[in-house]
Amino acid sequence: MGRILEAVVGVAALAVALAAGCQSETRSPGGLSPSDLRELKSARFQATIWETRLPAERIGKVDAKTLASADDIQRALEALGATRALYQIDQVIDLAKAQIKVGKREPFVTGTRTTQAGGTINMVEYQEIGVIVQVSAKPTDRGPAAKVEVEMSALTDSATPIAEKVPAVSIHHGTLRHNGPVELGRPVVMASVDASTRDAQGRAIAYVCRIVFSAPAP
Secondary structure, X not given: OHHHHHHHHHHHHHHHHXXXXXXXXXXXXXXXXXXXXXXXXXEEEEEEEEEXXXXXXXXXHOOHHHHHOOOXXXXXXXXXXXXXXXXXXXXXXXXXXXXXXXXXXXXXXXXXXXXXXXXXXXXXXXXXXXXXXXXXXXXXXXXXXXXXXXXXXXXEEEEEEEEOOEEEEXXXXXXXXXXXXXXXXXXXXXXXXXXXXXXXXXXXXXXXXXXXXXXXXX
């Protein structure tokens, strides 16, 4: 009987110790304790950048906080206007300082000419465009305090035609910034709407970037 009582007391003491440990080292949404977060040197960084063409009546409806809480951000953007994903990034970065570059070549029509048979031939050139992401973050017991700057360029068809049904194309540049704390696993959204630049249908152009920091795989 004495041994049974001793065992019960031991289990109770262990339960109290575990409870005390849980109170002092509450886990973050990313699964790390405050002490783990303070020691975090690297993180998985994911980013997606979209372009959305907005009709005039929807220009003021691009809200970063609402988009950050959306279950499917692409569907939320498509509800506002024609949307396409421009760039995607998924890699482990050094939190102290990181630079990510993504580039691509896109074709665009620079002019047209009519053949002797009456047909039309488009003259096509290629333009280098891309995105540069600068990240620097300091670890805290709640998650990284991060500075993120996204500089991107994309080809945009304008309202000026170079031929019938062939709009002129220009290079649109945009910068998106975040400066503040982030929680591991919780998305942050940055958005920029350029109402002064319109496409061939008169729609304004919005650029939206969703970023997520998470703990790197062990």
